[in-house]
Amino acid sequence: MAKGWCTEIGNDVCDDAIQVFGGMGFVEETGIAQLFRDARIITIYEGTTGIQGNDLISRKILREKGETLRELIVDLRETCRLLCDEDLLRPIGLVLSDMVDALASATDWVLANGRESLTAVLAGAVPFLHMLGNLVGGWQLARTALAAQRQLAAKQGDTVYLNSLIDLAAFYMTTFGVQVVAQAKTVCETGVALEPFPLDGF
Numbered sequence: 001m002a003k004g005w006c007t008e009i010g011n012d013v014c015d016d017a018i019q020v021f022g023g024m025g026f027v028e029e030t031g032i033a034q035l036f037r038d039a040r041i042i043t044i045y046e047g048t049t050g051i052q053g054n055d056l057i058s059r060k061i062l063r064e065k066g067e068t069l070r071e072l073i074v075d076l077r078e079t080c081r082l083l084c085d086e087d088l089l090r091p092i093g094l095v096l097s098d099m100v101d102a103l104a105s106a107t108d109w110v111l112a113n114g115r116e117s118l119t120a121v122l123a124g125a126v127p128f129l130h131m132l133g134n135l136v137g138g139w140q141l142a143r144t145a146l147a148a149q150r151q152l153a154a155k156q157g158d159t160v161y162l163n164s165l166i167d168l169a170a171f172y173m174t175t176f177g178v179q180v181v182a183q184a185k186t187v188c189e190t191g192v193a194l195e196p197f198p199l200d201g202f
């Protein structure tokens, strides 16, 4: 997941950087076009994103019947509880909680169908990789917000900086976090959506 998701996000970041600079981003002067070209290979070599997704589902999740993922979900729910105990952080905790519910239901679906309908499950492997990456990335930001809140409560550190960490986590939850719920649906429904396409139709 660290390889698969981070390399995909690296491409998104370069893409955004070009957009921020407009036409100057597209031409060579800023150097970003070169960074984008360089980043484009990282989702391909050392395991393409498609293969990383298949590996995550097959060799990591199905093989051990989701054991590690279940442990992760316990940790995620504990962070949700800590966030919801703090008035300022409760909105972050509520979105994270929805994300964890989505992960849990997608995981149940993968485990329930992995044996009988592996093709349908693997059709959702890349969406699963993105879903889990977006969730875990948000989780780390939420944990940062918790640490910042503790420092603010103890009247330690730079108040502006610490508040900006909380704002960043809240921004992420509103913009990216909510996508996890839709991605979990995609995980479970892509296989069915592909069924009408026979191989000889390609």
Ligand SMILES: Cc1cc2nc3c(=O)[nH]c(=O)nc-3n(C[C@H](O)[C@H](O)[C@H](O)COP(=O)(O)OP(=O)(O)OC[C@H]3O[C@@H](n4cnc5c(N)ncnc54)[C@H](O)[C@@H]3O)c2cc1C
Binding pocket: 041, 044, 045, 046, 047, 048, 049, 050, 051, 054
């Ligand atoms: C610049 C560069 C440097 C490289 N350096 C090295 C090196 O040092 N050592 C080395 O060993 N290799 C190296 N490679 C090779 C690299 O590891 C392969 O290009 C990479 O593994 C992808 O394999 P492929 O190109 O055959 O693509 P393919 O396997 O043909 O894949 C094409 C597309 O189909 C998808 N796909 C294929 N099979 C499946 C499947 N079962 N399920 C879902 N999707 C699938 C892939 O995700 C990909 O998007 C390098 C490649 C490049 C371009």
